[in-house]
Amino acid sequence: MRNPHSNGEATGENGFGDGVILGLDGGATSTVCVCVPYFSFGDRFPDPLPILGRAVAGCTNRNSVGETAARDSLEQVVSEALAQSGSDKSDVRGVCLGVSGVNHPSDQEKIENWIRDMFPSHVKVYVQNDAIVALASGTMGKLHGCVLIAGTGCIAYGFGEDGKEARASGGGPILGDWGSGYGISAQALTAVIRAHDGRGPETLLTSTILKALGLSSPDELIGWTYADPSWARIAALVPHVVSCAEAGDKISDKILVDAADDLALSVKAVVQRLGLCGEDGTASFPVVMVGGVLNANRKWDTGKEVSNRIIRYFPGAQTIIPKV
Amino acid sequence: MRNPHSNGEATGENGFGDGVILGLDGGATSTVCVCVPYFSFGDRFPDPLPILGRAVAGCTNRNSVGETAARDSLEQVVSEALAQSGSDKSDVRGVCLGVSGVNHPSDQEKIENWIRDMFPSHVKVYVQNDAIVALASGTMGKLHGCVLIAGTGCIAYGFGEDGKEARASGGGPILGDWGSGYGISAQALTAVIRAHDGRGPETLLTSTILKALGLSSPDELIGWTYADPSWARIAALVPHVVSCAEAGDKISDKILVDAADDLALSVKAVVQRLGLCGEDGTASFPVVMVGGVLNANRKWDTGKEVSNRIIRYFPGAQTIIPKV
Known part of the structure; x- marks a missing residue:
């Protein structure tokens, strides 16, 4: 696979030919998805990181809005962010998801499975409760x-x-x-x-x-x-x-x-x-x-x-x- | 219209040619519908009252199960009780509904409207909170x-x-x-x-x-x-x-x-x-x-x-x- 970022170059349809990473932040009110270019470990990250696409949808906490609505919101926000960035699902290298709400392993697993169903099996999926994200940021x-x-x-x-x-x-x-x-x-x-x-x-x-x-x-x-x-x-x-x-x-x-x-x-x-x-x-x-x-x-x-x-x-x- | 009950006789397909009355009791767990023959005011009621049909469905409290599920339960239980009695909607003369739960006038009205939508406009509909039924019975x-x-x-x-x-x-x-x-x-x-x-x-x-x-x-x-x-x-x-x-x-x-x-x-x-x-x-x-x-x-x-x-x-x- 091409890795133009190893020499600091960007290529491909969206200008970042080596694929994209999706970052998802799911709160009780809304879910935000940002699409950023993929960088190999060891690459120098541009600062600020270029945001290729950004979309907002409803709540993805299934305990609040129910399973179908939560899943629909997730699908929607991902599609929109990808469309904005000029990428499609085949460009996605990984998904990092910060979720709010109940943190039981079975909840995490459920969301992880939804995401895995959306993408080919080689896409890496990381799910983290938003509490952990907040602590790390503080x-x-x-x-x-x-x-x-x-x-x-x-x-x-x-x-x-x-x-x-x-x-x-x-x-x-x-x-x-x-x-x-x-x-x-x-x-x-x-x-x-x-x-x-x-x-x-x-x-x-x-x-x-x-x-x-x-x-x-x-x-x-x-x-x-x-x-x-x-x-x-x-x-x-x-x-x-x-x-x-x-x-x-x-x-x-x-x-x-x-x-x-x-x-x-x-x-x-x-x-x-x-x-x-x-x-x-x-x-x-x-x-x-x-x-x-x-x-x-x-x-x-x-x-x-x-x-x-x-x-x-x-x-x-x-x-x-x-x-x- | 025929009124065979004025002389104590029963006629028609279900044996009660003058139509039927539906009694509905909606609790938080289930809803019961009974179908009984219609008697004119002044008729001597047979004791016990013959139950022509009886059906049980889920909860009809829209605040608990949501509007669609509540309405579906109501439709279902009415259809079943009528089918059992050998009657159909055109035989219904009146509906008495005892409902549980929130008693705001707008809730009563909603259920009343559902029932009215199910039947022709001449059918009389009575809606009463189950608390009132309980007090009267005690x-x-x-x-x-x-x-x-x-x-x-x-x-x-x-x-x-x-x-x-x-x-x-x-x-x-x-x-x-x-x-x-x-x-x-x-x-x-x-x-x-x-x-x-x-x-x-x-x-x-x-x-x-x-x-x-x-x-x-x-x-x-x-x-x-x-x-x-x-x-x-x-x-x-x-x-x-x-x-x-x-x-x-x-x-x-x-x-x-x-x-x-x-x-x-x-x-x-x-x-x-x-x-x-x-x-x-x-x-x-x-x-x-x-x-x-x-x-x-x-x-x-x-x-x-x-x-x-x-x-x-x-x-x-x-x-x-x-x-x-």
């Missing part, structure tokens, strides 16, 4: 420490010096990810329903959420909630919960405090299982925290709240919220 | 008092002497029906995940639920949970939670205590809004309690726990658990 590539992701879903992931790994949360909305964007929003919706039917106290969330969704009564929230089962749609209500908390609403405040407790507890569980904090509990280790829930707001800063709790547990923890 | 037809249903879902419904109505709970799993069978089971699954990843204490639920589902690790629960989104499948784990509580498991006990609190709170909210307990809070009124969650078990009797709480709130409450 620690300059070193896989040691803990990463907490709190977006639509949430997960805490840890890596010990000895190569051991541990995870906490990440079970999705039915299995108690209360610190996730989905969890926060579901509790806010529940608080509105409870205030409406007399089981709970009044809350500013009622008028705020109804207005945001263009609904006239809390009864209509039920139809709204079940009309579309995608998790990201519900999680998108988080900013309203934050704004209510900032306006002094006690119910919203409690939901966010509970979420911060839950997220910090997930980190604590991972750190303890891996012994990242050392025998006396004071060893230094990084905790990279990413995701929309952890973003700073005007007054309520969930990232800071979680960080404070983690440092209370482990004085040696170095919490890092990467600037995006 | 109070010998009188619509006064409160009904609590706790099966796969849960809902409390109340009717005042003045014709006023109120509801609490019934918002489904995302909107905090924690006293429902689904709510109880989801918390049990969450407890297993939390014990597994180090966020929560060990519980007997782990070995019990894994064994019941034929799984080898709590990690596999994630895939199991999201493989099939129907609520009834998750709610079916309730007996395992009860057996663990009966065996002394503290986590299971707490889940069931919380569920009993939540169910009693739903009744309390309805009673207070309607003033069923009178001004001094001691007036007598019936509370009919139905559904699988409230069934007595060996030691743990959720129905009795809920009943005790209701009577603690309202000494005049007459709790009734109809024998099925």
Whole structure:
């Protein structure tokens, strides 16, 4: 096979005759696929790396949108990125896929198999949970420490010096990810329903959420909630919960405090299982925290709240919220 | 039109020439349709009423199984019951539908419209929430008092002497029906995940639920949970939670205590809004309690726990658990 990159040249239809690599990043809301030229190990990489094609599709987490929709999104985004780059499937040398959500081996395997079905058998496929990608990006590539992701879903992931790994949360909305964007929003919706039917106290969330969704009564929230089962749609209500908390609403405040407790507890569980904090509990280790829930707001800063709790547990923890 | 029943005679292909009535009962797990002969008002009803056809299909709650599946189940069960009775759609004079689940007017309307689409416009359609059917059956037809249903879902419904109505709970799993069978089971699954990843204490639920589902690790629960989104499948784990509580498991006990609190709170909210307990809070009124969650078990009797709480709130409450 030709390898024009070994002498720094580019040839072929797309200008990179030695084939392409696809990078896929699958989040709960969307999936991004970029197509970059293939370089042999040892080649000098151009900086910046030329992006030959880029496409965006819907969610590829099968636990959220179902197997068929997840697979369709994957097929679509790959085809579009390839078409943009002027390549086709036969040009693909490898696929690197970062996936969000549930990290059970059988999930990874499923996605890996979908990709393998799409390409000839010689194409190399790498699947990695996005938590791992986030940790590596926050620690300059070193896989040691803990990463907490709190977006639509949430997960805490840890890596010990000895190569051991541990995870906490990440079970999705039915299995108690209360610190996730989905969890926060579901509790806010529940608080509105409870205030409406007399089981709970009044809350500013009622008028705020109804207005945001263009609904006239809390009864209509039920139809709204079940009309579309995608998790990201519900999680998108988080900013309203934050704004209510900032306006002094006690119910919203409690939901966010509970979420911060839950997220910090997930980190604590991972750190303890891996012994990242050392025998006396004071060893230094990084905790990279990413995701929309952890973003700073005007007054309520969930990232800071979680960080404070983690440092209370482990004085040696170095919490890092990467600037995006 | 012929009306052979006015003289007690039956004619026509199915032996009841004046047409048929369909009775539909839609629960979270299944939908039953019976086909009975039509009798004019004033006719003497034969006792027992002859059942011309009976069919069972899947769930018709669109919030649980989605709109297409719910509608398909409805079509299927109607066709089968009619076929069994030797009738066809043109024989149908009226349809009485008792539906479970979310009771917002738009839900009722949707189902009513489905049925109307199935039949010619002269066919009378009555849609009623199953809570109302349950109260009437527990109070010998009188619509006064409160009904609590706790099966796969849960809902409390109340009717005042003045014709006023109120509801609490019934918002489904995302909107905090924690006293429902689904709510109880989801918390049990969450407890297993939390014990597994180090966020929560060990519980007997782990070995019990894994064994019941034929799984080898709590990690596999994630895939199991999201493989099939129907609520009834998750709610079916309730007996395992009860057996663990009966065996002394503290986590299971707490889940069931919380569920009993939540169910009693739903009744309390309805009673207070309607003033069923009178001004001094001691007036007598019936509370009919139905559904699988409230069934007595060996030691743990959720129905009795809920009943005790209701009577603690309202000494005049007459709790009734109809024998099925």
